[in-house]
Amino acid sequence: MMSEKSFATYLITPSIIVLLLTTTFPILYLIWSSFQNINLAMPWMDGFVGFKNYIEMFQDKQFWKSFRLTITYTASTVILQLIIGLGLALLVLKIPKAQWVFRLMAILPIVLAPVVVGLFWRTLMLAPDFGIIDFFTKTIGLGSFAWLSEPRLAVISVILIHTWQWTPFAFLVLLASLASLPTDLYEAAKIDKAPAYKRFFYITLPLIRPAIIIIIIIRSMVALSAYAAIYAATRGGPGTATEILNLYAYRTSFLEVNFGYGSTLAVFILLITITVAGILYSIRKKRS
Amino acid sequence: MxxxxxxxxxxxxxxxxxxxxxxxxxxxxxxxxxxxxxxxxxxxxxxxxxxxxxxxxxxxxxAAIFGSLSILSELSDSFIIASITTILTLLLSIPAAYSLARLNLFGKKKIGFYVLATQMIPPMGLVIPYYLILGKFGWLDTYHGMIIVYMTFSLPFAIWLMVSFMEDIPREMEEAAFLDKASRIKTLLYIIVPQVKGGIAVTTIFTFMNSWNEFLFAVQLSGNKVRPVTIAMYNFVSVEQTLWAKLCAAALIAMIPVIIIGLIGNNHIVKGLTLGAVKGGGRK
The missing domain is CATH 1.20.5 (Single alpha-helices involved in coiled-coils or other helix-helix interfaces)
Structure with a gap:
């Protein structure tokens, strides 16, 4: 005989061991190396340096720039995904016969590798004198734009690329959530002659709030770990115009081979992620 | 009017x-x-x-298949890495999720929170220590190195997905307090697993797709011997020139598996996304 408790422990132990070894141990190693000098270009300087890397980080202009950009990128992509996804879900709800087409097509951007998405947009869509978008803007008389080589436009472009790929996620979740709403509330509201916008703000929005909060949580986490699409589209450029913290930590570690400082930047990314997750989960708990 | x-x-x-x-x-x-x-x-x-x-x-x-820049070896590398990652993930996550969702597990809340927390670790926080650790073991540019790294994002996500599916099975299924280990394992294999076939399909799809599409670990922790397909696109992009048409052909070939999985497993994916959305999983 084996008690349920010991059987339960027996089943979960392998996974816990794997997670401790593959995730917790490397994170501890990362924290340790953030207090070290690890520079493959200057190995004779390696050793424990205390908070030197952290002090350097707070005095580093590029760090602050990347930090601000990360916040802008995360906030704007999440908001855009929600608004466009919700708008489209409401539209598609009105055409029940065509819903399956949208559901099927929405899968396509989601399944593509972000690096492929970045490359496709860089080459096929946004390249001057070659891309479709450029062709359209020229055709309607707006002229040609340097979408990826003018700093401000490049930031907008990488935000739009991320939004393009992941709005289908918000759309699919919201469509499922909207489709499962009880209809009797709406009948009552219609009998009361409540106008459409009132029905939306007082009935629909509160009912789909849990779905919205979950979308915000998941999409923020993903946006904070975004890397491949920006790497493929701009490599953080022009200059460092689109270098979010992930790309800056990558450049520092792997191109400048300064692993100590790179680790410090990565620890900071970890801390932002934990903070954002903590805030969002506490909002979710309060509401539900 | x-x-x-x-x-x-x-x-x-x-x-x-x-x-x-x-x-x-x-x-x-x-x-x-x-x-x-x-x-x-x-x-x-x-x-x-x-x-x-x-x-x-x-x-x-x-050119993309037979040419000198062929992506065939990358396709097979990605297939090997993604398949083994998926199998290992299923083998570990199904018992773990069963334990978390349906058994009287000691410290259940804390363990559940730990798994969720590991899922949130940003990949940049892992790629730097892994580069140093795998380098020390001589495991950079190897299959087992890549598979270990891919387990870091697939296992926590899979456990949470499977938990959501396990929680949906009616309670009476395995009410029996006094069982030996063998019959407990039988309960899991013959009563629970068939009930969560849909969940296993969803988990398989997501694990395989996420491993196939992964780029950051691939670009930094693999090399000349082991090259996942997400890097193969760069065969056609060099400093001197980009071979646009060949790049598109290579990218499409590389994306055919996930596009097919996406279109066929469409309902599974939507279910996985929304389930994760109701209960709090989801990544990439």
Missing amino acids: NTINLNKKIFRNFIITFLSTFILLIWILPLIWSIFVSFKSEIEVLAYPPNVFFKPVLDNYK
Whole structure:
């Protein structure tokens, strides 16, 4: 005989061991190396340096720039995904016969590798004198734009690329959530002659709030770990115009081979992620 | 009165259809256009304005498969890594999720929180220590190195997905307090596992797809011996020139598995996304 408790422990132990070894141990190693000098270009300087890397980080202009950009990128992509996804879900709800087409097509951007998405947009869509978008803007008389080589436009472009790929996620979740709403509330509201916008703000929005909060949580986490699409589209450029913290930590570690400082930047990314997750989960708990 | 209302309705429907179709087109435009370009010759590609009517050629696909820059070995590397990662993830996550979702597990809340926390670790926080650790073991650019790294994002996500599915099974299924280990394992294998077939399908799809599409770990922790397919695209992008048409052909070949999985497993994916959305999983 084996008690349920010991059987339960027996089943979960392998996974816990794997997670401790593959995730917790490397994170501890990362924290340790953030207090070290690890520079493959200057190995004779390696050793424990205390908070030197952290002090350097707070005095580093590029760090602050990347930090601000990360916040802008995360906030704007999440908001855009929600608004466009919700708008489209409401539209598609009105055409029940065509819903399956949208559901099927929405899968396509989601399944593509972000690096492929970045490359496709860089080459096929946004390249001057070659891309479709450029062709359209020229055709309607707006002229040609340097979408990826003018700093401000490049930031907008990488935000739009991320939004393009992941709005289908918000759309699919919201469509499922909207489709499962009880209809009797709406009948009552219609009998009361409540106008459409009132029905939306007082009935629909509160009912789909849990779905919205979950979308915000998941999409923020993903946006904070975004890397491949920006790497493929701009490599953080022009200059460092689109270098979010992930790309800056990558450049520092792997191109400048300064692993100590790179680790410090990565620890900071970890801390932002934990903070954002903590805030969002506490909002979710309060509401539900 | 009636005709005005009718006109209004037709107009409204027209707007709805027009707007939603427009967004639909934007979603599929890059993919459609890449298919066009992949059948063009490298000279045709550079024609401006972009040409829709042209004589399709298979050169790019031939080059991507048989040429000197062939992506075949990358395809097979990705297949090996993604398949083994998926199998290991299923073997570990199903018992773990069963334990978390349905058994009287000691410290259940804390363990559940730990798994969720590991899922949130940003990949940049892992790629740096892994580069140093795997380097020390000599495991960079190896299959087992890549599989270990891919377990870091697939296992926590899979455990949470499976927990959501396990929680949906009716309670009476395995009410029996006094069982030996063998019959407890039998309960899991013959009663629980068949009940969560759908969940296993969803988990398989997501694990395979996320491993197939992964780029950051691939670009930094693999190398010349082991090259996942997400890096293979760069065979056709160099400092001197980009071979647009061949790049498109290679990218499409690389994406065929996930596109097929996506279209066939469409319902599973939507279910996985929304389930994760109801209960709090989801990544990438």
